[in-house]
Ligand SMILES: O=C(CO)[C@H](O)[C@H](O)COP(=O)(O)O
């Protein structure tokens with residue numbers, strides 16, 4: 001089953017509760033939360049206090065995407081704040097295996113993310129340990145960027161490895177996802193489609209979610 005994860009990065013932060021309630025009622029699957037520290041990426045966004053505030057107002061699993069240096073230092077804080085999935089960047093972790101184990105010690109799913117320039121081979125040896133691999137389809141840091149087409153064979157290659165080795169991690173894609181690129185990524189093997197500007201950036205969220213859902217549903221069940 002392919003899943004949709006709206007990124008609140010493009011939501012109206014002054015009315016975050018209404019924004020979240022709206023997409024939840026429209027039947028999305030996760031809430032994607034982009035945490036940026038101004039060091040690993042140039043932008044500064046959301047911290048654990050916001051995650052903690054969101055937790056009681058939604059039943060959606062909170063998919064926390066940590067674009068921060070030293071993520072180990074903050075795992076416990078984001079677990080306490082209510083994260084359901086914690087994804088760290090390979091590029092931000094000197095001891096990635098240890099970081100993944102640290103996340104898994106808590107009752108949350110562990111994800112690892114790759115920047116567009118980072119090859120899959122860098123996470124080859126931790127693939128049996130992760131619940132999710134997030135392929136960045138833009139350079140992380142900002143919403144509303146253009147999908148990098150060269151990431152499609154990367155998604156295909158990862159899906160092939162998962163198949164060959166019978167791994168069970170989910171493949172998530174993030175950046176520049178709209179109804180067209182969602183279709184391409186779903187076809188390439190992605191399970192979770194993150195969309196910020198294509199959902200929260202649109203006035204008609206019902207239509208936005210419906211068109212993305214329609215474009216990926218032909219791959220449902222595969
Ligand atoms: O991680 C991210 C950026 O680093 C965001 O999740 C992503 O960019 C979503 O925004 P959009 O769908 O507008 O590209």
Ligand SMILES: [Co+2]
Pocket residue numbers: 007032033034065174194
């Ligand atoms: Co993200």
